[in-house]
Amino acid sequence: xxxVTQTPKFQVLKTGQSMTxxxxxxxxxxxMSWYRQDPGMGxxxxxxxxxxGITDQGEVPNGYNxxxxxxxxxxxxxxxxxxxxxxxxxxxxxxxxDTQYFGPGTRLTVL
Amino acid sequence: KQEVTQIPAALSVPEGENLVLxxxxxxxxxxxxQWFRQDPGKGLTSLLLIQSSQREQTSGRLNASLDKSSGRSxxxxxxxxxxxxxxxxxxVDSGTYKYIFxxxxxxxxxA
Numbered sequence: 001x002x003x004v005t006q007t008p009k010f011q012v013l014k015t016g017q018s019m020t021x022x023x024x025x026x027x028x029x030x031x032m033s034w035y036r037q038d039p040g041m042g043x044x045x046x047x048x049x050x051x052x053g054i055t056d057q058g059e060v061p062n063g064y065n066x067x068x069x070x071x072x073x074x075x076x077x078x079x080x081x082x083x084x085x086x087x088x089x090x091x092x093x094x095x096x097x098d099t100q101y102f103g104p105g106t107r108l109t110v111l
Numbered sequence: 112k113q114e115v116t117q118i119p120a121a122l123s124v125p126e127g128e129n130l131v132l133x134x135x136x137x138x139x140x141x142x143x144x145q146w147f148r149q150d151p152g153k154g155l156t157s158l159l160l161i162q163s164s165q166r167e168q169t170s171g172r173l174n175a176s177l178d179k180s181s182g183r184s185x186x187x188x189x190x191x192x193x194x195x196x197x198x199x200x201x202x203v204d205s206g207t208y209k210y211i212f213x214x215x216x217x218x219x220x221x222a
Contacts, residue, residue, distance in 0.1 A: 042214040
């Protein structure tokens, strides 16, 4: 099993550009989520999904969109990048209340 | 609203010392609590998961306890080694699919 994979590892955007962060898992987990990690603020939940076709907002959803067309994939879209979205983004997945597994992260810089 | 606090924010100890990391949460109605390790520039690695019905979990030199009534969990690391140097995060699942993270304890074990 590859576990949770994320692409790209690094990305630099200009203000106003859009992009999609990819996340995939091969463990057949129904629950997937996106977090951002900022210095001094810990990890904050952006969006999550409890199964294909079902998504919901987390703590900091503004400026981000998600969709879940398959169990395996959970992409995160930045609609119009802003410097405040400079962060490290982590995708995670789990089954029920079992262990949550994290991807390696995407380091995003918005100029 | 669930809030998770980790004290201390940073800790430096000599090799071989036994140490305790603390995690406190404000709402005792939790499904589980998970401890993670994060190395610089890396993703999160799960260390221990404690379900709400459990009091403790052990893995090698690590032992995590959970006291829901007092809103506390501790991670005990025995015979610390320089390789244990990392940031340790706790996260609480309150049953709403939303993990709430503490801001972590940055541990440095000196050789």
